[in-house]
Amino acid sequence: SAVISQKPSRDICQRGTSLTIQCQVDSQVTMMFWYRQQPGQSLTLIATANQGSEATYESGFVIDKFPISRPNLTFSTLTVSNMSPEDSSIYLCSVDPPGGNTIYFGEGSWLTVV
Amino acid sequence: TQLLEQSPQFLSIQEGENLTVYCNSSSVFSSLQWYRQEPGEGPVLLVTVVTGGEVKKLKRLTFQFGDARKDSSLHITAAQTGDTGLYLCADGDTGNQFYFGTGTSLTVIP
Numbered sequence: 001s002a003v004i005s006q007k008p009s010r011d012i013c014q015r016g017t018s019l020t021i022q023c024q025v026d027s028q029v030t031m032m033f034w035y036r037q038q039p040g041q042s043l044t045l046i047a048t049a050n051q052g053s054e055a056t057y058e059s060g061f062v063i064d065k066f067p068i069s070r071p072n073l074t075f076s077t078l079t080v081s082n083m084s085p086e087d088s089s090i091y092l093c094s095v096d097p098p099g100g101n102t103i104y105f106g107e108g109s110w111l112t113v114v
Numbered sequence: 115t116q117l118l119e120q121s122p123q124f125l126s127i128q129e130g131e132n133l134t135v136y137c138n139s140s141s142v143f144s145s146l147q148w149y150r151q152e153p154g155e156g157p158v159l160l161v162t163v164v165t166g167g168e169v170k171k172l173k174r175l176t177f178q179f180g181d182a183r184k185d186s187s188l189h190i191t192a193a194q195t196g197d198t199g200l201y202l203c204a205d206g207d208t209g210n211q212f213y214f215g216t217g218t219s220l221t222v223i224p
Contacts, residue, residue, distance in 0.1 A: 004156075033212070042202060042217040043157070092156050094212075102147065103212050105156030 004106035020079045021109045023093030028073035037090040083113045118215035126221040134189045135218040137203035151200040193222045
């Protein structure tokens, strides 16, 4: 298993600003994933972050809007840039520890853009 | 991209009743996971099924994987208020990218 900490847990942001979400894992993992969960909906994969290479983005998500850093095997950041109210969502970090086919989630970062 | 449809989307039942939720895929699952997400928290894994026809039980929860590995069901017996939450199925494909179903929001009324 893995213990994942995300910061901030909640924030209210002004339209047009950017916010960086941090994700810290208690063990080294190869792959980290960032998901978005809009109110009342399921999870949508934004991108996969691998240490030492650029993140791989899913269709509909671009690096300019959601830049990701992965400086080491236990940490990643997701920035939501130039926010609009449509970006109001829960953003979840997850990891897939070695040896299994299960992913574990942080508690999420709930962003409200006003 | 795989499409995972869950039904029903919303379900509200009385405590003590039984219920079943379904997950259907447009393609064969690599492996199938069921998660439950409570408000304000991230999803938590309930079970993983891999083999077609597999049935797993977790206390009052019974998970069934279709023979063709394209569908699954989750049955809850004698629902409790603590079962309230969003139930999500997910497929971990060969690229280790997990795609989630549309979700079933369950409310158990005391």
